[in-house]
Amino acid sequence: MHASCPAGLSVMSRVLVLGGAVAGMLLLYAVALWWGELNQDEGWYLYAGRLVFEGQVPYRDFASTQGPVMAYGYALAYPLVRAGGVLGGRLFTAGLGVLSILLAGCLARRIALRRGVDAFWPVLVVLAFCGLNVYQVYFTTIVKTYALAAVCLLAGLILLERALALVAAKVERVSGMVFGLAAAGGLLLALSAGTRLSAAFVLPACWLPLALRWWRCGRPSLLGHWVAGLLVGGTAGIVLCFVPFLLLASEGLQFGLLTYHAGRAVDGWFPLLFYKAGFVLRVIQSYWPLLAMVMLMGLCTRVGFRRRGAATGAAAPLQLPLWSCFVTVTVVHLLSAFPYDDYQVFIMPLAVVAASLGVGHCLSEWRAEERIQVQWAIGGLMLLLLYSLSGPLLHGWVLAPRDRIWWPLRAESSLGQLRRVGRDLREGSKRADVGGTMITQDTYVAVEAGFRVPAGMEMGPFSNFLDLDDARAQRLRVLNRAGVEEVLSRGDGLWVAYSAYGFSIVAPSIEPLPDVERDRLLAMLAQHFVFFAVEPSFGQAMTDLHIYRRKGK
Numbered sequence: 001m002h003a004s005c006p007a008g009l010s011v012m013s014r015v016l017v018l019g020g021a022v023a024g025m026l027l028l029y030a031v032a033l034w035w036g037e038l039n040q041d042e043g044w045y046l047y048a049g050r051l052v053f054e055g056q057v058p059y060r061d062f063a064s065t066q067g068p069v070m071a072y073g074y075a076l077a078y079p080l081v082r083a084g085g086v087l088g089g090r091l092f093t094a095g096l097g098v099l100s101i102l103l104a105g106c107l108a109r110r111i112a113l114r115r116g117v118d119a120f121w122p123v124l125v126v127l128a129f130c131g132l133n134v135y136q137v138y139f140t141t142i143v144k145t146y147a148l149a150a151v152c153l154l155a156g157l158i159l160l161e162r163a164l165a166l167v168a169a170k171v172e173r174v175s176g177m178v179f180g181l182a183a184a185g186g187l188l189l190a191l192s193a194g195t196r197l198s199a200a201f202v203l204p205a206c207w208l209p210l211a212l213r214w215w216r217c218g219r220p221s222l223l224g225h226w227v228a229g230l231l232v233g234g235t236a237g238i239v240l241c242f243v244p245f246l247l248l249a250s251e252g253l254q255f256g257l258l259t260y261h262a263g264r265a266v267d268g269w270f271p272l273l274f275y276k277a278g279f280v281l282r283v284i285q286s287y288w289p290l291l292a293m294v295m296l297m298g299l300c301t302r303v304g305f306r307r308r309g310a311a312t313g314a315a316a317p318l319q320l321p322l323w324s325c326f327v328t329v330t331v332v333h334l335l336s337a338f339p340y341d342d343y344q345v346f347i348m349p350l351a352v353v354a355a356s357l358g359v360g361h362c363l364s365e366w367r368a369e370e371r372i373q374v375q376w377a378i379g380g381l382m383l384l385l386l387y388s389l390s391g392p393l394l395h396g397w398v399l400a401p402r403d404r405i406w407w408p409l410r411a412e413s414s415l416g417q418l419r420r421v422g423r424d425l426r427e428g429s430k431r432a433d434v435g436g437t438m439i440t441q442d443t444y445v446a447v448e449a450g451f452r453v454p455a456g457m458e459m460g461p462f463s464n465f466l467d468l469d470d471a472r473a474q475r476l477r478v479l480n481r482a483g484v485e486e487v488l489s490r491g492d493g494l495w496v497a498y499s500a501y502g503f504s505i506v507a508p509s510i511e512p513l514p515d516v517e518r519d520r521l522l523a524m525l526a527q528h529f530v531f532f533a534v535e536p537s538f539g540q541a542m543t544d545l546h547i548y549r550r551k552g553k
Contacts, residue, residue: 004046008263009120009373011344013374014059014120014416016104016179017124017374018120018123019078020392021127021128021132021381022131023126023385024100024381025130025132026098028131028132028134028385028388029097029137029141031134031394031397032134032137032138032142033094034413034531035395035398035415036138036141036414037396037414037415038086038142038418038444038540039140039142039143039540040442040461040539040540041142041143041144041460042086042089042142042144042444042447043086043442043444044313044443044462045066045070045074045143046077046078046086047083047443048070049075049077049081050072050075050078050081050082051071052074052080055247058256059249059253059256060248060249060476060477061397061477061478062455063252063257063458063476063478064457064458065196065239065256065257065462066145066197066256066257066258067145067193067195067242068194068245068251068255069152070195070196070241070476073322074143076092080092082450083362083448084145085418085447085448086419086447086448087415089143089447090141091348093140093142093144093147094141095139095208096140096150097140097147097150098146100151100154101349102132102276103158104124104154104349104350104403105126105127105152106476107154107157107318108122108126108266108357108360109122109350110158110162110361111161111318111319111497112356113359114164114168116358117360118130118363118364120145121356121359121360121363122353122357122360124377125355126156126184126357128354128384129287129289129290129293129352129356129384130214132385133290134344134388134389134393135331135388136286137201138393139342144195146342146345147346147398149192150192150345150347151189151468152156152188152195152199152378153188153199154349155188155216155348156186156188156189156191156192157185157206157322157350158185159182159184160182160183160185160226160230162181163185163226164226164276166178166181167222167223170222172222175221178226178229178231179226179228179231181229182225182227182229182230182231183229183230183236185229185233186203186229186230186233186236187234187236189202189234190203190234190235190236190237191201191241192346193238194242196215197261198332198333199328199329199347200238201326201329201332201486202328203234205322205323205328205329206325207230208232209321210226216224218242231405231524243505245549248355249522250363251476252475252476253534255476256476259508261508263510264336264338264508264509264510265509266337266338274457275339278335279333279334279339282341286500288387290348290351290355290382292464294358295319297355299361306478310523317375319354321353322350322351322353322354323350323351326347326350328352329347330344330347338389338447339456368389382423395486398524401542414542417535417538418445418539421449421547422445422449423449425438425497425547427443428494428549429495436451437451437452437453437492437493438451438452438493438494438495438496438497439457439487439491439495439497439525440487440495440496440497440498440502441457441464442460442461442497442501442502443460444537444539445545448499452488453505455477456473456479456483456493457479457487461502461504462510464503464505464506464507464513465478465480465506465548466480466481466506466513470482484503484521485524489524491525491527491528491529493550494550495527495549495550496525496546496547496548497546497547499545500543500544501539501540503521511550515536523549528550528551529549529550529551530550531546531547531548532548534546534551535547
């Protein structure tokens with residue numbers, strides 16, 4: 001047995017502990033799948049996937065503020081969405097989320113083995129700190145960019161690590177394979193950037209540390225093939241992801257990916273610093289066990305980071321680039337005007353993998369009996385699971401708004417409520433002779449009911465570009481003030497559904513629309529529609545959903 005392997009830890013014990021971690025992870029994913037709060041982004045991401053499935057092209061035929069890979073990825077999920085609504089989209093996303101955690105475990109295993117460390121502990125740490133973190137699980141279950149971006153990112157890093165393993169073997173005849181694996185890894189990293197734009201900074205953050213190592217170590221040829229492969233593959237991937245759309249709709253691409261996100265600003269230094277500090281503190285709160293583990297490993301540096309059997313020189317492992325990628329992308333998120341803590345979700349597995357290697361070094365020195373090791377491992381998993389279950393996120397899924405001193409339970413999950421409303425709207429449309437269009441900026445209602453939304457309203461609450469001139473709004477496939485008024489006064493379709501998010505946000509500044517102007521817009525609907533029902537405590541932020549039906553139908 002290798003000296004770094006835990007003494008006496010049998011295969012059965014390892015299977016038991018890892019199986020427990022996987023079971024806990026699947027349990028949290030099942031809970032998040034059905035009980036997780038609805039998010040406004042889910043609707044318009046799924047609707048974009050439908051449009052691509054039907055042959056439309058992002059930026060040219062409809063507006064989008066995310067990379068094109070997101071829309072094309074969820075076009076693959078549209079058969080599930082057509083059959084199961086938002087639940088089908090969540091099933092697809094949760095599958096990607098589970099895959100991302102398994103890929104992170106695989107990456108940790110590969111790096112640990114190449115450093116001469118028993119891979120059991122790093123893999124267990126990844127499964128525990130990612131799969132038993134309800135925050136990570138929730139945001140890779142609901143339909144957001146994070147799960148798909150994380151899968152592309154981690155799959156690319158695994159290929160890059162495999163190429164580095166060949167570099168460490170120092171067999172010149174595999175130079176072509178090193179180049180090919182590195183190029184494929186770079187292509188996958190570019191696909192991650194095509195899903196979520198901030199992931200583009202992973203490419204230079206991963207490439208530069210090893211390019212510098214290649215230069216300082218006398219430019220060995222095998223590592224040179226790795227450096228060249230990543231550069232070629234990453235460049236080719238960026239070209240593949242963005243250049244076709246740059247040719248088809250350059251203004252729409254630039255507006256959706258750059259101008260839109262730069263449109264938000266904060267007045268004054270104090271609010272700006274306050275938002276930055278809030279971002280940091282919320283990330284710490286969501287990933288506190290990980291931070292505590294890293295701090296503990298820092299106290300045990302002399303044992304935990306002993307580099308016995310570690311690869312050296314030109315064949316150094318991928319641990320430094322992992323930290324480099326994590327820090328770089330975190331700084332990019334921090335520099336945005338309004339940094340949301342969930343931006344970190346797709347990049348957090350990299351920090352967990354890097355930290356898990358230090359834990360592996362520490363626990364490789366552990367010589368306790370097998371029974372003691374298993375007990376501590378299972379106890380740690382239970383503590384992490386209890387930490388997730390005790391957090392406010394999960395409590396908010398099952399509790400209704402507080403009534404004075406009482407905390408009533410929800411009668412149904414927010415997804416169950418959405419499915420009920422969607423079913424009622426579908427059944428109420430079967431006897432009507434009006435086409436399947438719904439005026440709504442709560443796009444997940446249209447997705448669940450199987451309706452279309454008016455052209456220009458695909459991005460839900462973020463579709464009100466009121467100050468644009470008519471020509472530019474037409475080119476960008478968005479609605480300006482005249483466009484919104486035309487949609488409302490024309491009164492297409494059978495149903496109108498709007499919550500507090502409807503016709504209330506001015507893009508791209510993301511400022512509230514004055515109540516007087518919102519009331520004026522909603523009054524236009526009264527020309528063609530009559531009040532039908534109200535669904536209280538609905539959707540994101542649990543606002544009231546007002547439903548109107550076309551007059552005379």
